[in-house]
Amino acid sequence: MTFTEQIITIAAVVAGTMLTRFLPFILFPANKKTPPLVAFLGKMLPAAVMGMLVVYSLKDTQILSGSHGLPEAIAVALTV
Structure with a gap:
């Protein structure tokens, strides 16, 4: 370059x-004044993003094999 x-x-x-x-x-x-749509998004998006991150991080968890998702369950419990 x-x-x-x-x-x-x-x-x-x-x-x-x-x-x-x-x-x-x-x-x-x-x-x-902040537009109502922007205020709504400011209120709702943080929870929606966190929910999406939880779903994305747990989507490949194998519940019926190996440790049966125990490490993921411990991680979620500690985070909560």
Whole structure:
């Protein structure tokens, strides 16, 4: 990668990072009410993401063979 390509890559990463950091403050300033859809998503998405992660991490658990999912059950119990 040439020096120019490195500079362009770094500039693109910096621009993308700044855009994702500053865009919410530009779209939803403090003096305006948050749209109901955004408030709903802010309330519901954390639980939905956690549920999806639990399902994804346990999807290949073999309950009828080996240790019968005991390590996974212990991990879930400790996490809860």
